[in-house]
Amino acid sequence: MDLAWFKDLGQLSKTGNFSQAAQIRNISQPAFSRRIKALETWVGTKLVDRTRHPVKLTPAGEQMLEASKQAFERIEFEKKQIIEAQSLPDKYIVTFGAQHSIGWRFFPAWLQAFEDVYGAIISTLRADDLANCIDAMHKHEIDFVIAYESAYSRNRGEGLAREAIRIGTDFLIPVCKPNLDGTPLYAFSSSKGSKVPWLRFGESAPITKHINPLIESAGLQEKLSVAYENSMSGALRIRAREGTGVAWLPYSLIAPDLEAGLLVRTGNEEWKIDLDVMLLRDKSHTNTVTRRIWAFLATRQQIPLI
């Protein structure tokens, strides 16, 4: 069965004349005749009354024509819907995955900045472990993962179809409560035997992977004693402000506290850990919307955050 057959029938119904209908349909009259015949054979009945001029559709012909119009309308409608959905991708929900720490602070600000220059998108955020996020990405449950990277720990996939671009930077610095004169409550220089209390991220916290290498390479184990442990940066921040100890915290998180004098930087200038905020995607799972976003971000390198 061929759509063309029904288009022919429709034209024939309009013109009432094989030759003219054939001309309009851009085929020869014999070919046109044969197509109508093919349709009649397929349906199993005469659809055209040729005994009269101009020829007229039989009741059966009228019914089939009507039905075919409805049927192909249905298909055409769906076709249009699909094409529209593709050209108006704004309806697609882009799913981001991120560790709690990023999702909590970086993501909202970044999304705001991104939408300001790119335009609004419909998005949701799934906050979870980094490992879970990446897993979900490879299961195609989420489109992008936002993760920290440092010189010590890269998230690049091992042969997996994973790509990354940097969408922001941050750094971890050791901070603590200031004395009244603004000097750090815990200055490493003054430590002979006594160790400095350390507010540490839990072993399970992803950020630990970035901090531990520094602690080891700088031999800081000798100078620190764990005073508190929590995997949420917010909790460490509160303890640091209270003066419980020293914590390596993301600058983006504590910038307000530094300005307000609630926290000060301590320790050595070199004990700073540069972090890149990376957007990861699974190359094998893209669509118009996510490709556009990716291309946009890849060409801009970085969007300044407010």
Next chain:
Amino acid sequence: MDLAWFKDLGQLSKTGNFSQAAQIRNISQPAFSRRIKALETWVGTKLVDRTRHPVKLTPAGEQMLEASKQAFERIEFEKKQIIEAQSLPDKYIVTFGAQHSIGWRFFPAWLQAFEDVYGAIISTLRADDLANCIDAMHKHEIDFVIAYESAYSRNRGEGLAREAIRIGTDFLIPVCKPNLDGTPLYAFSSSKGSKVPWLRFGESAPITKHINPLIESAGLQEKLSVAYENSMSGALRIRAREGTGVAWLPYSLIAPDLEAGLLVRTGNEEWKIDLDVMLLRDKSHTNTVTRRIWAFLATRQQIPLI
């Protein structure tokens, strides 16, 4: 466009394998590949995700397949009617009018069930807007109109010679994709600030008239954010199965998905919208055939659908 293309697509969807599907369709694998490609070119989109084995239809592919099934069912139905009418000449042709959504889904099944108990009738279906259908009925162009009714929206005429009997029931329930443990992906209970993505019927869709009153009376606007909008229930169903959000869909449409665990009910038990499928007639326009049908249906109240 060729019917064979869609049959191929349907087979491919079933087997998930080009070679096997080709074999079943009695054609070589290269030819099969090219036919699928031809269909994709015609629609203008990739319809099959070949990156995975077994291959799967893309959402667009699913949508097109669904539409094609409905469309060709319509044509086959008409074909059958015509052949039957030929063997029983001079019979009155009963004309039904229905909205597209009913015409595509409910009507064929209902007519089948009706004919099983009543005996074969010769009929045609005119699919159109509800308003147009009713208009046509009062113009005596069609004998019966089939329409949805809910507590929120009755089609009873205002002083017009219009009667109605219920010939079926259905209900709309909110559904979404299940988690691995079978719980709803989007459970309203867990939402404090975050809104649940809503797959909504377009404003123009007739079914919206039944859903909107519930949304308003239950204050659901606060809990829902529109994630996708389409006037075809099939499109919403696909999105729901993908996990894009929550949709209110007719039970008759999604019963198979619920059984297969592709969708689960979510939200409150009370957020269910009962629909009656009503047969309407114009009292001033009857004849022997239509009066008999009416009397038959009126005394039976309801014919169970398969």
Next chain:
DNA sequence: CTAGCATTATGCAAAAAATGCATAAGATAT
């Protein structure tokens, strides 16, 4: 990471189908 297996895509010649031309057959009107 690679070899081996399975699946899909492509080049090309052969087969099938549709088309156009010329013309026959049929219908209409004067």
Next chain:
DNA sequence: ATATCTTATGCATTTTTTGCATAATGCTAG
């Protein structure tokens, strides 16, 4: 009845589709 218009048919040609062989690609197990 015949001139004229319209549709159907035979046949060579063109276009399309198909199958075969094979290349490219994807998946899996060692």
